[in-house]
Amino acid sequence: MDLHFGDSKPTDEERAAVDALLGPPESAWEAPAGEWVERSADDLRWARGGRPARDRRDLLLPGLHAINDRIGWISDGALDYLCRRLTVPPAEAYGVATFYSMFSVRPRPATVLHVCTDLACAARGAAEVCAGVEQRLGPGSGVHVERSPCLGLCERAPAALAVRAGDPVRTAVAAPATTESAVLAATSPDAADEEPPAVLAVPQAGMPSPGCEKTGRDPELVLLRRVGVVDPASLDDYRAEGGYAALRRAFDIGPAGVIREVTDSGLVGRGGAAFPTGRKWQATAAQPDHPHYLVCNADESEPGTFKDRVIMEGDPYALIESMTIAGYAVGAHRGYLYLRGEYPRALARLEHAIGQARARGLLGDDVLGQGYAFDIEIRRGAGAYICGEETALFNSIEGYRGEPRSKPPFPVEKGLFGKPTAENNVETLVNVLPILTMGAEAYAAIGTGKSTGPKLFCVSGSVARPGIYELPFGATLGELLELAGPPQGLRAVLLGGAAGGFVRPDELDIPLTFEGTREAGTTLGSGVVLVLDDTVPLPRILLRIAEFFRDESCGQCVPCRVGTVRQEEALTRLLERTGAEAENDIALLREVGRAMRDASICGLGQTAWNAVESAIDRLGAYA
Structure with missing residues (x-):
């Protein structure tokens, strides 16, 4: 060669x-x-x-x-x-x-300031922050300013992330960002990078949840109960709060027993596809080809999503324990944790927690003295939304461009390195802990018959208390907004992020379940709830969604590569057109949207038209 x-x-x-x-x-x-x-x-x-x-x-x-x-x-x-x-x-x-946005093959300053311009930040004044930063940090400042897609800091929008190259690399976050705090993060990262209190990310953790009296629900936290309560660096704190009880029960009942409990619980994937987790694990475990792999998808790049980041920063040992259980169930001895490159604090927390778990016999050649070998390796993403798709993620880990693969074969047969692989996201995995500690029957009693257990919702935008909220499946959208503090002039709610759909202010009785949102003609997705008041220019938000999909398309298939560009062009024209010209562009959008939905290889192209379609049909965005 x-x-x-x-x-x-x-x-x-x-x-x-x-x-x-x-x-x-x-x-x-x-x-x-x-x-x-x-x-x-x-x-x-x-x-x-x-x-x-x-x-x-x-x-x-x-x-x-x-x-x-x-x-x-x-x-x-x-x-x-x-x-x-x-x-x-x-x-x-x-x-x-050149596939990843965080890398550069052209010379640039050692310090890069990423300023988020995505949906939640755009609704909170990101444009003004960007303009101010670019004026202050012009050529010769030693700082390269980049307008960035979502940084996963939506509860503190607008947000900025500074990365200063060196040995070691240094990072700093400014959120909520002003021009002054963003400049400080870029020029003096050690002075700017202070960890915010947990209550800013999990409002339910620090005070009685506002609105409980009205909704009649008492949201007893299950998945978030340790966030803000225990020291995330302390393995002893984690074990004192029930940590590793689930893994001990897993060893008691064996791999088949674990899979049976997960299946009976009704747990489905929390990333948006809602595939039954027990079926995926059983299919992986049954494959005769070895080795088997476990992959945790922590590359949550959907605009408006930040729930996995909060878990990894606030309760990292829970993810390590749940990955160990999943690996044990599917017969894997190595797990890969694919982490967003924009999450430096989560990276530091997880690296420390994995090191502590190894030192205490909770990872390694003999986990808890049970003769089971399992270890976890962190692989960092570098800014590619498409790598949230499982097969694109596998290609990324293997050292190739993060482009999706055709299916079949499915990952449970030929996944990472061509071997049987179970892939789950962070929220899905940490649900396994309460399933094993409380039992499948008790877990399934939470929520509804088809959507069981608790669900995390990422609420951002025009609300008084943005953050992660944990509610049982079946709570309505209105009940969730009561907890978060809805705006006076509610214009619309975007469910599911850029790949989701809008709902009107008169549709707040939609039940937050996979089946309930489907029946309402929208989607629950990964749990994004972006609230927009009547001061937010909706056509600009739709154009930003189109720009996002244009930038994030991997370009592998023509319907998505061309369709996302044509969608953006039409929405740009619609900012100024009315009448017959506007109708022609809307007709073009529908034709392009159908082509992307029917012919794209993966979910990016298949869902790139969803939010725009719902804004036109449900909200009358260009009427």
Whole structure:
């Protein structure tokens, strides 16, 4: 295989970043002789590297992170050196590096300030923050300002994230962001990065829930009960609050017993597809091909979604325990936790928690002395919404562009590395803990017959108390808004995020269940509830949704690649057109929307028209 390496050379710092991940080159086959490794007599006799190096292809994404974190961008020389070490064609590696928005292959300052301009932040004045920051941090400031999609900080919108390259990389969050606080985060990250109180993310955790008297519901927290109560860094605190009781019961009843309990509980996926979790686990466990893998999808990039981030930051050991149980049930001995690149605090919390769990025998070769080996590896995403789709996520971990695969075969048969894989998101996994501690029957008694258990809702936008709310399935949209403090002039509510649908102010009696929202002609999705008052310009919000899908389309299939661009173009024209011209654009939108829905490979293209369609048909957005 001719890899066609270029003539560019890495700097000492770039080489050190790669070597810190991969170790020093073992032979001149991994690096040009005479430059970093002297050619030995053995190197002249046989080639070392080859298949073992190619088997490390999955380290390409961590390698790109290592360079980008240390330098701030990825040069041709650094990319070539990484490709030599992994025996990856540079053209393929370039395609991977340019796939992710957090990487740059062009020179830029070491500090990058990401200012969110997505839906929740746009409704809270992100445009003014962006304009102010760009004016203050112009050329020559040493800071590169990027208008960013959702940063997962919607409860504190508008938000900004500063990343300063170096060893180690430093990050800082400004949220709610002003021009001054965003500039401070970029120029003095240590001074700006203070952790907010948990009550800002989980309003129910710090005070009696407002509105309980009106709704008649007492939202006793199950999934969020430890957030803001225990020290997220302390394994002892976690165990004192019932931690690892579920894993002990899992070992008592065995893998088949765990799957039976999860199946009987009625638990379905909380990422939006609502596939029965027990069926997925059973199908994975039954596959004769080995090894089996477990993948936790923590790449929640849907605009308006931040529930998984709150769990990982506030209760990281719960995710580690639930991943261990899931791995035990499906026969996996390794779990991959694919984490959003925009979540630096969650990354630090999880790395610490995994280290503590290993040290205490809760991960490793003999978990709890039960003879079961299981460990977790964190893989960071780098800013690609499409990687929330499970097969795109697998490609990303394996070191390829995060493009979805055709199905079948399904992941339970051929998933990560071509092996049987169970993939679940964070909220789905942590629901396994109460299922095992309270029993499947008691868990199934929460919620409704078809949507069982508690559900987390990400409420943001024009409400008094934005944050994560935990309610049993079956509560109405109106009851949820009462808890969050609805606005006086309610214009619309977007359910399910950019891929969801709008509902009118007179539809607040919709039950928040998968079947209830379907019957109402909308979707529950991942639990996004974005509230818009009558001061928010709806056509601008719709255009932002279209821009989001245009940017995030992976480009693999024509209906999505072309359709998202045509949708954005039509919505741009509709900002100024009326009458017959507007009707023509709306007709074009419907035609393009149907084509994307019917012919796109994955859910991104299939749902890119949903919110726009609902705004036209339910809200009369362009009437």
